[in-house]
Each structure stands twice: as structure tokens, then as C-alpha cells.
Amino acid sequence: MSEPVEDLPLEALPLDGWHRARGARMVPFAGYHMPIQYEGIIAEHLWTRTHAGLFDVSHMGQLLISGDGVDEGLEALLPADIKGLGEGRQRYSLLLNEEGGILDDLMVTRRADGLYVVVNGAVKHDDIGHLREHLADEITINHMEDQALLAVQGPEAVAAVARLAPGVEALFFMQAGAFAIDGVPVWISRSGYTGEDGVEISLPAEAAERIATLLCEQPEVKPIGLGARDSLRLEAGLPLYGHDLSPETTPVSADLGFALSKRRREEGGFPGHARIIAERAAGPALKRVGLFVEGRQPVREGGLVVNVEGEPVGHVTSGGFSPSLQAPIAMAYIPTAAAIVGQEVLLEQRGKRIVATVAAMPFVTHRYHRQGAAK
Amino acid sequence: MTYYFTRDHEWISVNATIEDAVATVGITDYAQAQLGDIVFVEVPPVGTIVEKGKEAAVVESVKAASDVYAPVSGEVVEANRALEGEPALVNTAPETDGWFFRLRLTNIAELHGLMDGEAYKTYVAGL
Missing domain, CATH: 2.40.30.110 (Aminomethyltransferase beta-barrel domains)
Known part of the structure; x- marks a missing residue:
């Protein structure tokens, strides 16, 4: 049988040892050792659809972008209505090139201390370079490399997390806020990449093992690998950057028209606006x-x-x-x-x-x- | 029955009749564990002439497709039809009910140089 071989220097994420201790099979992904599966992709997939799965997505880029004019600055690079984004509200958007091609897809949330942006792990360094190049010098981009990111997904996810972080159950889809788990300050959004209800938890890397263990002590929660993450998101119809989205695709051809807010479509002022509006009218x-x-x-x-x-x-x-x-x-x-x-x-x-x-x-x-x- | 193993994690069991040697081919327990949940197996139809080292079957897990190479040359005399409806047999019984196909060998000498069970066990332990 043939097997793909990759020879890249790989980095370890905060939960590397934690995954291995739980029997994960580790594979190279986005420059890191990542858990592809524990007991098996199908079993993990079905567990998430019926109970709750814990996903380590610490490879993703977590950015805090702040400073005077940050809303205008970011609106010049993507088609979302950032100015209309209230505190604790989250939105899906796309980083676009001059031709309207997709450089990455991302989540942006307004926090008191700035705009919290989560980007794909495989392109995070390119994204940071692109943002730095185009945003004014007064705007600070803090790449929060000391933060881990965990997702808990599934119909029982919120009940499990709310036991550790009371109040989380009051969030609706695409809302977020500051909470504490076992005394550790965390940022939790009600969002995810499986099509299920659930949350994503940004937390200090040094507390990641302890909090991952606490989450998995909840009877509903099992750790789930990248394999099931991919089959879950495919069933949910959610595109994966680098595969379903690329600079050769646009928000229109990718059928992500919902990411073009009405005000931005009408006013323009984002890369590729003219092409995107023409493509939207004529069909891709x-x-x-x-x-x-x-x-x-x-x-x-x-x-x-x-x-x-x-x-x-x-x-x-x-x-x-x-x-x-x-x-x-x-x-x-x-x-x-x-x-x-x-x-x-x-x-x-x-x-x-x-x-x-x-x-x-x-x-x-x-x-x-x-x-x-x-x- | 004599069992042989390849470095590509196939097993071959051969009956003792040298004049009309028929070999059953499958993948090892180690291989199925590496592949994970198997969702599809394509075995060559009866009558197919397969050549040692060439693609003979396809096995698909949830994540990926892998080729299975013929460990020896021969003509396919039987394919395991049970795998069409229940590909997971390769996971649950890789070295018995999860066999792939049977070959009438064209060159018995190709069996020389394959590993026996002990040698394969040592080989896998070193991976």
C-alpha cells in the first residue's frame, strides 16, 4: 500500500502530550503535529453528532487587532460590515485580494480590547503579513501565540461547558463573551465548524491541559481528531480553505454571498468590489x-x-x-x-x-x- | 496453508498443491489499523491478470484512498464479494473474512523472499 510522506520540521502544540497520552494518532498538519483520530473517525464523528466532541484547534491563528481606525482599516480588506458589529458579536468574513480572490476565510468578533480575529493555521503567517502591509502603522496586530483554542461541538456541548463556565448557555449562535473556567480567564464564542451547536474557547496555553482534562471529565465530552472534524464540516457544507476556497475562487463562485453585507455591497471599498458585483449580477x-x-x-x-x-x-x-x-x-x-x-x-x-x-x-x-x- | 507477508502489509496464504497453487490475498491487521475505518474496497474481477508489484485493488478509508499492489503475479479466480456490502470486514477480520481476492499463481518462485509470520512481526515492531 502507498502512503504519503511529508518531511517538514513540525512544531508541537500545547496539548501535544495530552493527545498522545489519550491514544491519538498524530499526523503533520499546517506545520504541526495534530491528532487525526483517537478511537476511529466514524465513531468520533457520530459521537459528536449525538453528544459532544472536544477539538484542539490551537494551530489556528488568533489575532487581536486594535487602534484608532481599525474598523475602517479592516473594512478596506474584507467585505463584512465591521462598523455595525456590536461588542460580543461575531461574523464570518473573507480576506480578499485585488481581484476579489479569497486569501483566507475568518471569524471576527468585537471585544472591548479590539477586534478578535481567528484565521486558518496553514495561512496565518501570510494573513498577518497581508494585514501588516495594508493596515496603518497605528494599528496593532497582536498574534496571540500564548493562547490555545478548543472547540466543544455537539447537541450536548453547551450543557457540558456551562457546568464549568456558568452563563455560557445564554449566548446565541455567533455571540461571544469573557468567562472563567476553574479560575482561568477564557473567551468563549457560540460557534464552530461542525454544523452542531457548540462553543469555541480561547484560553491561555499554560492552562490548556488542565481545562481540556476538565472538559473531557464531563460525561458528554470525548476528544475528537481532525479526521472527524473534516467529515463533520463536509456534511455541514462548510468550505475548507486551501481546498474549497483559494485565491482562484471569489465569494460569489464559492457561494458565500451571505458574507457580502448589504451596506458593503452598495458602498464598495473592499478589494475586488467591482468584479464581485459584476459576477454577482451575471453569475459566476x-x-x-x-x-x-x-x-x-x-x-x-x-x-x-x-x-x-x-x-x-x-x-x-x-x-x-x-x-x-x-x-x-x-x-x-x-x-x-x-x-x-x-x-x-x-x-x-x-x-x-x-x-x-x-x-x-x-x-x-x-x-x-x-x-x-x-x- | 502457508502464510507469507510483504513489506507493503499484504498477507498471502498459499495451498500446498504446487502444480495448481492458489493464493488468497488480503491486508494485515497492522495495515487496517493504519488506514482506519474502511468504507469501500474495489477488488479485481475474476479473470484479471495481475502482475507482481502492480496495482490490483483499491481500499478507501474515510480519509484517503490507497492502492493495494499484487504481492505475486497470477490470474484472479475469486474476488471477495462480501466486501461490497460490508467493507468494514477489512477492519474487523482483516486476516480471515476480510480477504480481498484469490489468485492462481503464475510464478511460484515469486513467493521466495517474502516474509513469514515471525519475520513480519519483527518488521512491524521496527516501524
């Missing part, structure tokens, strides 16, 4: 869609979307086996004309043709705790 050439793949064999990233003549017309950017649906699913960029739910498309992987059907995303219904949502 290719669009990100979900696919149900026939049969049982997953079609992976790199698989082609072909027309009846066998010519490539698109490509698969993520694909795998859905543990919840017990079937292969994928995300792909396909011609917009074919991007209709129920439309059949042809895929090609290692010389083999496979039929797929355009699916509505998410594949598995989101269960966020939204403010004002019907129970």
Missing part, C-alpha cells in the same frame, strides 16, 4: 455545489467534473464518506448552468466515470442555537 462561470455520489466509493479532491464528451468542466475540491448518511458526498466547482439541485453530473477519478447529483447543502441540517429561531 463556476460555482461551488454539494454532490451526492452514486455507489459507495468516495470521490476525493482532485477528481474531475466532465461533460458527456469527457472534457473537464469542473473539479472536486473536497470529498469523502459521510458517516451520518452512510454514503459518499463531495463539494465541487461546476458550471453555474448545471448548479441546480437534482442535476446529474459526471465525475472522473483515476480514469473511472462516476455519476453524481447536485445536492442542497448542508448535507446534514445545521443545529445552531440562533437568536429568535423557532424551537
Whole structure:
């Protein structure tokens, strides 16, 4: 059997030893040793969908951006309404290049001490360079390398976390605030990357082992690896940067139009505004869609979307086996004309043709705790 | 039955009749543990001529696809149809019910140089 080999100098994250002691298999990811699985991806995936999973996402970049004019400065680099973002409110946004291509996707939250931004681990140093280059000198970018980041996700996640951090249950989806766990100051947002209700906890790295242990002592919570994190986010229809999003994709082609706030669409003033507005009106050439793949064999990233003549017309950017649906699913960029739910498309992987059907995303219904949502 | 093992973590069990040697091929317990949850196995159809060292089967876990190379040359005389409906047999019974295919060997000499069970155990312990 063939196995991929990577030879990069890897760094250890604060919970490295903690993961190994719990039987994790460690793999290289984003320049770090990361836990890919503990007991098995399918078991961990299904546990998270029914109970609560603890994910170590300390590889992600946590930034605190502050100073006079920080709202205007950040609005010049991304299409979100930052000025209208109230304290303790969180928003999804995209760092864009001049052509409207996506440099990264991120979460931004207003805190009393500045804008707290979480970016992808694999591109965090590029992001910081880009921000430093474009933000005025008066604006401070604090890369909080002494902070770890844990996510607790699943229908029982908030009940478990609220036992340690009372008050967390009052947060709605995309709200955040300062709390304490066992006397340690933490920042908790009600958000995540699984489609489930849950929280993300920013905490001092030196307290990470203690707090991870406390969280896993809750009967609902088990540690979950990166493997299940990927299958969970795929079922939730959430794109992964570097795979489903890249500088060659735009917010329109990536079907992330919700990240373009109304005021910003109308006023402009973010990179690629003209192209994005034109693309929004005319429709993109290719669009990100979900696919149900026939049969049982997953079609992976790199698989082609072909027309009846066998010519490539698109490509698969993520694909795998859905543990919840017990079937292969994928995300792909396909011609917009074919991007209709129920439309059949042809895929090609290692010389083999496979039929797929355009699916509505998410594949598995989101269960966020939204403010004002019907129970 | 005599068991042989490869450095690529396949096992081969061969019946004793040298004139008409049929080998059963699968992947080892070590291999299935490394792959994790297996969700799909593609085995070669009966009649396929496979060549030692060439791709013969595909095994897909939740995370990734891996090729299984033919450890010896021969003609496929039987494929394990049970894996179509229950690929997880490779996880639960890799060295028994989770076998992949049976080959009529074309060159018995190819078995020389493969590891026996003890040698394979030592090999895996050193990984």
C-alpha cells in the first residue's frame, strides 16, 4: 500500500502530550503535529453528532487587532460590515485580494480590547503579513501565540461547558463573551465548524491541559481528531480553505454571498468590489455545489467534473464518506448552468466515470442555537 | 496453508498443491489499523491478470484512498464479494473474512523472499 510522506520540521502544540497520552494518532498538519483520530473517525464523528466532541484547534491563528481606525482599516480588506458589529458579536468574513480572490476565510468578533480575529493555521503567517502591509502603522496586530483554542461541538456541548463556565448557555449562535473556567480567564464564542451547536474557547496555553482534562471529565465530552472534524464540516457544507476556497475562487463562485453585507455591497471599498458585483449580477462561470455520489466509493479532491464528451468542466475540491448518511458526498466547482439541485453530473477519478447529483447543502441540517429561531 | 507477508502489509496464504497453487490475498491487521475505518474496497474481477508489484485493488478509508499492489503475479479466480456490502470486514477480520481476492499463481518462485509470520512481526515492531 502507498502512503504519503511529508518531511517538514513540525512544531508541537500545547496539548501535544495530552493527545498522545489519550491514544491519538498524530499526523503533520499546517506545520504541526495534530491528532487525526483517537478511537476511529466514524465513531468520533457520530459521537459528536449525538453528544459532544472536544477539538484542539490551537494551530489556528488568533489575532487581536486594535487602534484608532481599525474598523475602517479592516473594512478596506474584507467585505463584512465591521462598523455595525456590536461588542460580543461575531461574523464570518473573507480576506480578499485585488481581484476579489479569497486569501483566507475568518471569524471576527468585537471585544472591548479590539477586534478578535481567528484565521486558518496553514495561512496565518501570510494573513498577518497581508494585514501588516495594508493596515496603518497605528494599528496593532497582536498574534496571540500564548493562547490555545478548543472547540466543544455537539447537541450536548453547551450543557457540558456551562457546568464549568456558568452563563455560557445564554449566548446565541455567533455571540461571544469573557468567562472563567476553574479560575482561568477564557473567551468563549457560540460557534464552530461542525454544523452542531457548540462553543469555541480561547484560553491561555499554560492552562490548556488542565481545562481540556476538565472538559473531557464531563460525561458528554470525548476528544475528537481532525479526521472527524473534516467529515463533520463536509456534511455541514462548510468550505475548507486551501481546498474549497483559494485565491482562484471569489465569494460569489464559492457561494458565500451571505458574507457580502448589504451596506458593503452598495458602498464598495473592499478589494475586488467591482468584479464581485459584476459576477454577482451575471453569475459566476463556476460555482461551488454539494454532490451526492452514486455507489459507495468516495470521490476525493482532485477528481474531475466532465461533460458527456469527457472534457473537464469542473473539479472536486473536497470529498469523502459521510458517516451520518452512510454514503459518499463531495463539494465541487461546476458550471453555474448545471448548479441546480437534482442535476446529474459526471465525475472522473483515476480514469473511472462516476455519476453524481447536485445536492442542497448542508448535507446534514445545521443545529445552531440562533437568536429568535423557532424551537 | 502457508502464510507469507510483504513489506507493503499484504498477507498471502498459499495451498500446498504446487502444480495448481492458489493464493488468497488480503491486508494485515497492522495495515487496517493504519488506514482506519474502511468504507469501500474495489477488488479485481475474476479473470484479471495481475502482475507482481502492480496495482490490483483499491481500499478507501474515510480519509484517503490507497492502492493495494499484487504481492505475486497470477490470474484472479475469486474476488471477495462480501466486501461490497460490508467493507468494514477489512477492519474487523482483516486476516480471515476480510480477504480481498484469490489468485492462481503464475510464478511460484515469486513467493521466495517474502516474509513469514515471525519475520513480519519483527518488521512491524521496527516501524
